[in-house]
Amino acid sequence: MNYVNHNVEEHKKFKDLMDQVEKSEGKKKVEAFQELFANLHGHHSAEEEIVFPKLKEKAEGEDLEVVKEMIEEHHLGNYQFSIINRTSEENETWDAKFSVLKEVLEHHMDEEEDELAKVAKKLLSTEELEALMDEFEKVYEEKMKEKKKEIKG
Template structure:
């Protein structure tokens, strides 16, 4: 699978999980906890393969505009993973505060996905050959499998 197809597949999964979380009520404490854990694991694996493999290849192949996109994408990852998600994970799932933080995380990630898919991926298709995208995709699939196995072992 090429790199872009793999990342889009991850985007679909995470958006679906975030939608389920946003649609849950404060009474669905167990469900919220499970969804949050799935979001955390899938988001961490996704952002890691982007940051380790895809983004550097994109930045290397591009020019000034791609470098700008690269750094913006890293900051969006940092905002979601280091700021919003940890706060959400420490919040009582039975509260309205949880609902508010879940909504903010969902909006942040949806904005990031939209920018990646409409700008970065479009540029990547022009900058990287089909072979390069396939090679990146293979490396990313392998790394993602390693990460998911590590997360399962740690759980």
């Protein structure tokens, strides 16, 4: 599987986790949020370390702007995650904070599946897109495990 197809599959998993967070309460909500947080941390880290630099090497003009926008949206999502992670789920603003995060993530995932996918397919060969996956998965697993340890304290 190449990066573009993998991304679509992974986004489905993230959307399911976000739905689980919204439908859960108490400890289950926190656990679902932490699972989402750890997985997205792994995903974002792998994109930032492996995918985005590769695309930035070859991109120019509008294509480069798409990559830069994806990076900035990661920063925004990471900030919102850190705010929610420090907020008790009993706080009256927790659900509102999560709702904002979900909107940001859904927008970002849609753009990755549309705009970034077009850029990646334009700039990278099928072989390059497939080769990205080995490195991507290694970084993803490593960073996800680190975040899970950090969350558990």
